[in-house]
Amino acid sequence: MTPERRHIPWMIAAITWTAALLYFSLIPSPPHVEGFWGWDKFQHAFSLGVMCLLIAITCLIMQTSLKKACQIGLVSAIICGGLIEIFQGLFTTSREADIRDFEADALGALLATAFLILMVKYRGRR
Numbered sequence: 580m581t582p583e584r585r586h587i588p589w590m591i592a593a594i595t596w597t598a599a600l601l602y603f604s605l606i607p608s609p610p611h612v613e614g615f616w617g618w619d620k621f622q623h624a625f626s627l628g629v630m631c632l633l634i635a636i637t638c639l640i641m642q643t644s645l646k647k648a649c650q651i652g653l654v655s656a657i658i659c660g661g662l663i664e665i666f667q668g669l670f671t672t673s674r675e676a677d678i679r680d681f682e683a684d685a686l687g688a689l690l691a692t693a694f695l696i697l698m699v700k701y702r703g704r705r
Contacts, residue, residue, distance in 0.1 A: 659684075
């Protein structure tokens with residue numbers, strides 16, 4: 580793959596992940612997972628953290644600075660998490676908006692951002 584197209588698979592992954600996240604967040608009864616992986620707040624943090632990483636990595640591959648890539652990923656994930664909660668409150672009858680879900684979304688995005696910064700800086704030292 581040519582260097583100017585290396586970002587395309589990452590962009591497709593980010594779009595696909597975000598679309599799946601929106602779908603599962605707005606359907607009346609999403610699949611239920613048992614145990615730790617089924618813990619609601621973990622699912623929120625994990626799913627928005629992955630979204631943040633995919634967006635930020637796409638930006639990095641497109642030659643965006645680390646700071647700007649992290650900002651774009653973080654802001655995108657936090658806005659998406661907020662919109663999901665608003666949409667759940669307004670447009671669904673079996674789901675409800677929850678500020679704690681939004682907090683978990685934001686925490687997941689922040690942790691993903693910190694992870695990416697550490698990985699890029701560690702990789703730069705090698």
